[in-house]
Amino acid sequence: MSANVRAPRGTHDVLPDDAARRAVVEDAAARILGAAGYRRIETPAFEATELFARGVGASTDIVQKEMYTFEDGSGRSLTLRPEGTAPVCRAYIEHGMQKLPQPVKLWYLSSFFRYERAQAGRQRQFWQVGTEAIGSADPALDAESIVLLADLLDALGVRELRLRLSSLGTPETRAAYRAELQAYLRAHAERLSEEVRGRIDSNPLRAFDADHSGTREVMQGAPLLLDRLTGEDAEHFAQVRALLDEAGLTYEVDPTLVRGLDYYARTVFEFTSDALGAQSGVGGGGRYDGLIEQLGGPATPGVGWAAGIERMLLAADAQAVGEPVVDLFVAYAGAEHRAAGFQIAHEARRAGLAAQLELAGRSLKGQLKQADRIGARYVAILGEEGATVKEMDSGEQVVVEPGGVIHHVLRGRTL
RNA sequence: GUGGGCGUAGCUCAGCUGGUAGAGCUCCUGGUUGUGGUCCAGGCGGUCGGGGGUUCGAGUCCCCUCGCUCACCCCA
Numbered sequence: 001m002s003a004n005v006r007a008p009r010g011t012h013d014v015l016p017d018d019a020a021r022r023a024v025v026e027d028a029a030a031r032i033l034g035a036a037g038y039r040r041i042e043t044p045a046f047e048a049t050e051l052f053a054r055g056v057g058a059s060t061d062i063v064q065k066e067m068y069t070f071e072d073g074s075g076r077s078l079t080l081r082p083e084g085t086a087p088v089c090r091a092y093i094e095h096g097m098q099k100l101p102q103p104v105k106l107w108y109l110s111s112f113f114r115y116e117r118a119q120a121g122r123q124r125q126f127w128q129v130g131t132e133a134i135g136s137a138d139p140a141l142d143a144e145s146i147v148l149l150a151d152l153l154d155a156l157g158v159r160e161l162r163l164r165l166s167s168l169g170t171p172e173t174r175a176a177y178r179a180e181l182q183a184y185l186r187a188h189a190e191r192l193s194e195e196v197r198g199r200i201d202s203n204p205l206r207a208f209d210a211d212h213s214g215t216r217e218v219m220q221g222a223p224l225l226l227d228r229l230t231g232e233d234a235e236h237f238a239q240v241r242a243l244l245d246e247a248g249l250t251y252e253v254d255p256t257l258v259r260g261l262d263y264y265a266r267t268v269f270e271f272t273s274d275a276l277g278a279q280s281g282v283g284g285g286g287r288y289d290g291l292i293e294q295l296g297g298p299a300t301p302g303v304g305w306a307a308g309i310e311r312m313l314l315a316a317d318a319q320a321v322g323e324p325v326v327d328l329f330v331a332y333a334g335a336e337h338r339a340a341g342f343q344i345a346h347e348a349r350r351a352g353l354a355a356q357l358e359l360a361g362r363s364l365k366g367q368l369k370q371a372d373r374i375g376a377r378y379v380a381i382l383g384e385e386g387a388t389v390k391e392m393d394s395g396e397q398v399v400v401e402p403g404g405v406i407h408h409v410l411r412g413r414t415l
Numbered sequence: 416g417u418g419g420g421c422g423u424a425g426c427u428c429a430g431c432u433g434g435u436a437g438a439g440c441u442c443c444u445g446g447u448u449g450u451g452g453u454c455c456a457g458g459c460g461g462u463c464g465g466g467g468g469u470u471c472g473a474g475u476c477c478c479c480u481c482g483c484u485c486a487c488c489c490c491a
Contacts, residue, residue, distance in 0.1 A: 006482080006483095009482085009483090060489095061488080061489055061490080062489090062490085065416090065489095066489085066490090083490095083491090112491080114489095114490080114491095116488090116489070116490080117416080117417095117486095117487095117488085118483095118484085119484075119485060119486070119487095120484085120485065120486090121490095121491080122489085122490070122491080123491095126491060127491085128491055129491095130491090195488090206489095209489095211487090259490090260489065260490055261490095277485075277486085278485080278486060278487085279489090279490070279491075281490060281491060282491070283491065284490090284491075306491060307491065308490090308491030309491085310491080311491055312491090331449095331450080332449095333449045333450090334449080360443095362443080362444095363443090363444070363445090363449095364449050364450055365444090365445090365447080365449090365450065365451075366443070366444080366451095367450080367451090368450050368451040368452095369450095369451050369452080370451085371450095371451065372451040372452055373451085373452090376451095379450080379451080381449070381450065383449060384449085385449095388449085388450085390450075390451090392451070392452090395450095395451090397450085
């Protein structure tokens with residue numbers, strides 16, 4: 001390894017070409033979510049550690065081993081945000097948004113941080129676009145939320161998408177089911193993998209995801225949460241499904257769908273793309289009706305999702321991003337004309353043109369080459385006879401007064 | 416944290432059984448004493464990831480280490 005400093009593991013520079021593709025994502029999100037009444041919010045990049053410990057759940061991998069936690073100068077424990085829902089809920093409480101018309105619909109596009117081993121589609125600093133709709137338990141809100149994500153993924157051309165859907169019930173149902181599942185797992189403990197056995201207390205639901213053959217056999221006969229939903233929860237789920245059906249969305253009900261954060265209740269969903277590698281989830285979310293209360297606010301329902309920018313782009317057809325337009329490149333035949341060129345380039349920009357000036361001391365030949373590379377439509381060459389304005393496509397050129405360059409280009413632009 | 420693969424110029428790569436480094440592309444200059452896209456010539460650019468060992472000699476062999484990458488785990 002060379003002695004040069006590199007970007008830390010799991011981080012990367014967003015270079016100009018990539019930044020242009022991201023701008024497409026941001027524009028699509030702003031358009032689609034804005035049309036549905038969502039307004040942008042941005043929360044701090046770091047928060048009190050306690051927010052995530054309480055909000056995300058102490059037993060989750062995120063809290064147990066993936067947080068970037070540090071002390072600031074006064075000894076406060078802070079953590080780089082590993083996800084977006086808890087911070088937005090914190091902001092909802094802190095700013096008294098329960099006094100606004102409900103639901104409060106918010107979206108964000110921010111970076112998040114998790115200390116994990118990087119691989120394709122998984123970075124230590126990653127970007128997500130996400131929504132949170134807080135203050136209503138209406139199943140229409142769940143369905144609308146899912147449809148919005150589907151629209152965004154569709155607009156971006158994300159390939160080979162699949163939507164999985166389930167319901168976790170209310171916290172009470174979930175707790176009762178959890179006890180039932182734990183009892184079942186304990187009864188078959190000897191056939192379970194060591195890892196799953198060790199998680200019976202902390203996260204029994206995850207047993208459904210195990211690859212271990214003995215565990216899989218046991219899970220074939222395990223009780224399913226979907227079968228234990230109360231009448232209200234079952235009805236809520238049925239209404240979400242009916243609305244999605246009506247919207248023409250294809251999905252698969254997967255009773256084993258488990259999301260890795262503790263705050264989910266009732267509806268949960270995840271979009272995956274088979275065009276991706278092992279990290280196939282492009283976006284997912286669900287309802288978190290108990291979270292606001294958990295964080296010290298009034299009992300308030302909410303639903304939201306997050307989608308990974310890097311993963312959406314990986315799974316999307318490479319969309320050609322248009323080259324930036326350059327109206328004018330100002331070249332000069334000798335250094336004594338540089339000051340005049342500087343002024344013309346500046347004035348051209350004030351007149352609304354995209355204008356660039358030779359800035360590297362190239363030979364005239366090199367300057368024309370540069371103008372060609374950046375796709376300039378006109379080049380103004382300043383010299384003894386005045387300004388030679390050359391139209392690059394045709395190669396035609398005319399000599400004008402230096403003060404007439406901008407007028408000439410402006411006229412040509414409308415042709 | 417655990418495995419597999421890979422580390423030679425900015426990029427893509429070559430370098431045979433060890434003899435001390437090359438090509439293409441890019442960039443700059445010149446051919447055209449003031450003019451692009453083609454062509455020709457030249458130039459810039461590498462302690463061959465790092466350290467140690469074997470050897471008269473290591474980019475080539477051995478050991479260690481760091482990094483990148485894919486996967487496990489988990490998620491966006």
